Amino acid sequence: MKPGPRRSLSHREILDAAFELLEAKGFDAVSVRGVAGALGLTPTAMYTYYPNKQALLAGMVEQVLGRLPIGSTADGTARASADGAADARSRVLAVAHGLRDLLVHRPGAVGLLLATPLDGANARRIDEELLAAFTGAGLDLASAGRAAHAVRIHVLGAVAFDAAEAGRTAEAQAEAETPGAASDTLWDDLESFPLADRCRTLADDPAERFSWGVERLLDGLLAAMPAR
Amino acid sequence: MKPGPRRSLSHREILDAAFELLEAKGFDAVSVRGVAGALGLTPTAMYTYYPNKQALLAGMVEQVLGRLPIGSTADGTARASADGAADARSRVLAVAHGLRDLLVHRPGAVGLLLATPLDGANARRIDEELLAAFTGAGLDLASAGRAAHAVRIHVLGAVAFDAAEAGRTAEAQAEAETPGAASDTLWDDLESFPLADRCRTLADDPAERFSWGVERLLDGLLAAMPAR
DNA sequence: ACCTGAACACCGTTCAAGT
DNA sequence: ACCTGAACACCGTTCAAGT
Numbered sequence: 001m002k003p004g005p006r007r008s009l010s011h012r013e014i015l016d017a018a019f020e021l022l023e024a025k026g027f028d029a030v031s032v033r034g035v036a037g038a039l040g041l042t043p044t045a046m047y048t049y050y051p052n053k054q055a056l057l058a059g060m061v062e063q064v065l066g067r068l069p070i071g072s073t074a075d076g077t078a079r080a081s082a083d084g085a086a087d088a089r090s091r092v093l094a095v096a097h098g099l100r101d102l103l104v105h106r107p108g109a110v111g112l113l114l115a116t117p118l119d120g121a122n123a124r125r126i127d128e129e130l131l132a133a134f135t136g137a138g139l140d141l142a143s144a145g146r147a148a149h150a151v152r153i154h155v156l157g158a159v160a161f162d163a164a165e166a167g168r169t170a171e172a173q174a175e176a177e178t179p180g181a182a183s184d185t186l187w188d189d190l191e192s193f194p195l196a197d198r199c200r201t202l203a204d205d206p207a208e209r210f211s212w213g214v215e216r217l218l219d220g221l222l223a224a225m226p227a228r
Numbered sequence: 229m230k231p232g233p234r235r236s237l238s239h240r241e242i243l244d245a246a247f248e249l250l251e252a253k254g255f256d257a258v259s260v261r262g263v264a265g266a267l268g269l270t271p272t273a274m275y276t277y278y279p280n281k282q283a284l285l286a287g288m289v290e291q292v293l294g295r296l297p298i299g300s301t302a303d304g305t306a307r308a309s310a311d312g313a314a315d316a317r318s319r320v321l322a323v324a325h326g327l328r329d330l331l332v333h334r335p336g337a338v339g340l341l342l343a344t345p346l347d348g349a350n351a352r353r354i355d356e357e358l359l360a361a362f363t364g365a366g367l368d369l370a371s372a373g374r375a376a377h378a379v380r381i382h383v384l385g386a387v388a389f390d391a392a393e394a395g396r397t398a399e400a401q402a403e404a405e406t407p408g409a410a411s412d413t414l415w416d417d418l419e420s421f422p423l424a425d426r427c428r429t430l431a432d433d434p435a436e437r438f439s440w441g442v443e444r445l446l447d448g449l450l451a452a453m454p455a456r
Numbered sequence: 457a458c459c460t461g462a463a464c465a466c467c468g469t470t471c472a473a474g475t
Numbered sequence: 476a477c478c479t480g481a482a483c484a485c486c487g488t489t490c491a492a493g494t
Contacts, residue, residue, distance in 0.1 A: 008477070032468060044469080045478050053468065114342060114388070117396055124421045131423035143440075145427040149389070150441040154378070157385030160342070161377070168345055193352050195359035199373040212371075213378040220448030236458070260487060272488080273459050281487065 009039065014049055015063050018056065019106075027111030032056065057116045064109055065122035068098050070129045085222045088137035095129055096155050096214045103159045110163040113156055127152075137222055147221040154217055162206045237267065242277055243291050246284065247334075255339030260284065285344045292337055293350035296326050298357045313450045316365035323357055324383050324442045331387045338391040341384055355380075365450055375449040382445055390434045 017038045022030050032053050033043040050056040103109045130151055134144035245266045250258050260281050261271040278284040331337045358379055362372035 031466085033466080042479055043467095044471090044480080047469075048477055117392060119396070121419065124424050125419065127424045127427075128421040131427060135423065141423070141427055142430055142432065144423070145430060145432060146437050146440050147444070148427075149437060150382070150444065153385035153389060153441070154381055157381035157388075160385075161381060164345060168347070191349065191353065193356040195363065195369070195372070196352055196355045199355075199359060199369055199376075202370055202373060204370065204373060209374050209377060212374050213381070216375070216378065216448035216452055217445055218448065219451055220444035220446065223447055224444055259485085261485080270460055271486095272461080272490090275488075276458055 009041075009049070011049060011059060014039065014046075014056075015059055018060055019063075022060070022108040022112065023106060027108040027115075030057070030060075030108070030112075054116070057112060058120060060112055061116045061118065062120045062122050064102060064106065064112070065120070065126065068095070068102055068122070068126065070095070070098075070125060084137045088133040088222060089218050091133035091136075092130060092151055092218060093214065095126060095133075096151060097211075099126070099155050100159055100210060104162070107163075110156075110160050114160060134221070139221075139224060143224055147224070150217060150221060151214075154214060158210050158213060162210075165206075237269075237277070239277060239287060242267065242274075242284075243287055246288055247291075250288070250336040250340065251334060255336040255343075258285070258288075258336070258340075282344070285340060286348060288340055289344045289346065290348045290350050292330060292334065292340070293348070293354065296323070296330055296350070296354065298323065298326075298353060312365045316361040316450060317446050319361035319364075320358060320379055320446060321442065323354060323361075324379060325439075327354070327383050328387055328438060332390070335391075338384075338388050342388060362449070367449075367452060371452055375452070378445060378449060379442075382442060386438050386441060390438075393434075 014035065018030055018035045021034055021038055032046050035056070036043045036046045046056070050059065103113065127148060130148035131141075131144050134147045135141060139147060242263065246258055246263045249262055249266055260274050263284070264271045264274045274284070278287065331341065355376060358376035359369075359372050362375045363369060367375060
């Protein structure tokens with residue numbers, strides 16, 4: 001092929017192609033070469049838009065985090081309320097569930113978040129909302145920072161575990177469909193894990209488990225207020 | 229080279245070489261080819277020991293998790309105490325801090341944990357300890373399962389964030405040492421993040437932040453007991 | 457059983473060259 | 476500025492063949 005026409009793609013078009021690839025074939029398929037191919041470009045042409053793969057992934061993270069609505073209450077900054085803690089709880093819950101919904105409905109997005117620094121403008125915007133909520137509840141700035149960090153950890157970690165678990169059960173199903181392969185790794189160690197085994201039969205719903213965990217975390221965080 | 233002598237390596241030797249590579253050059257250096265090369269083997273010889281890379285990584289995870297001491301109190305099963313919640317707290321804290329120490333002192337180990345299912349025997353052993361602690365505190369099995377999951381998430385997530393943060397500041401330092409490169413990505417967006425900016429100047433110690441977060445999480449989890 | 461060597465289908469990235 | 480084509484130094488994995 002000769003150089004071809006100057007298409008001059010926008011970053012939007014490139015990111016759209018990358019997300020299409022992500023949702024169709026998973027995170028591993030989001031390669032510089034793969035995205036270039038989907039756009040009808042040579043791999044090297046990608047380097048005129050992004051200096052490296054990290055920058056491309058960072059662009060994707062920014063786009064997906066940008067879809068999280070924040071501070072949705074219409075009253076703007078005037079948010080003073082009778083109960084600062086209750087206010088904080090609802091604001092943090094909105095961020096937590098919003099973020100989870102964003103990632104759960106986007107297969108492969110977890111890999112994206114885990115592979116990328118999370119220091120872009122939209123990540124900072126989310127941080128700011130969490131900090132505002134916790135300081136509004138009466139926490140000092142240092143505690144609010146730690147509380148926001150704990151929420152960050154919990155949301156991302158929960159989604160990552162859910163995704164890993166979903167992938168594993170999908171594999172297990174695919175394996176069960178091939179009757180030739182006997183159940184491998186049936187270790188039957190001397191050890192047994194009665195509680196864990198009984199627990200596994202419960203088959204908890206991921207969404208409910210997430211909700212419960214965030215509520216309990218908030219119970220602990222919002223109790224960390226200076227006595228007043 | 230001809231086939232060479234039958235060395236018949238043990239899994240231990242292979243895993244040791246893999247960990248040496250992990251600590252020396254990071255998680256990305258732990259490749260089938262890399263480990264084989266460190267052992268003086270051809271890449272394909274690795275496949276007589278492990279069916280694929282996943283299995284090799286799973287072996288590494290099992291070895292590192294095996295170093296976590298559990299149930300260190302000498303009294304064995306006789307653990308009934310006046311305050312079940314206080315007992316549970318100390319047991320969970322032991323697991324959480326033990327696990328964190330294991331990972332923090334082993335650069336690259338986080339990548340390992342994030343890339344592998346965590347369903348091996350040692351992972352189950354840790355699960356069992358957490359479940360025992362929470363049920364001992366009076367939680368029903370379903371709640372204990374959710375609580376254990378929350379702890380799992382928090383410990384791994386915290387270590388993952390710390391590692392990412394450490395990597396980022398290391399990069400920033402390396403960049404600062406090359407005075408030719410001006411400070412890139414100084415966006416100066418219209419938005420500003422006063423709380424997040426002030427928060428960043430606090431420079432919280434990761435170990436203290438972790439401790440605080442786990443304590444707050446446990447505050448919330450151990451309050452989730454049936455009223456008695 | 458354990459190992460080699462060649463091969464397949466991939467990566468991210470750089471460089472010289474074209475328009 | 477945007478793009479191609481060749482190239483470099485890697486991946487995981489398979490296959491046929493040797494001992």
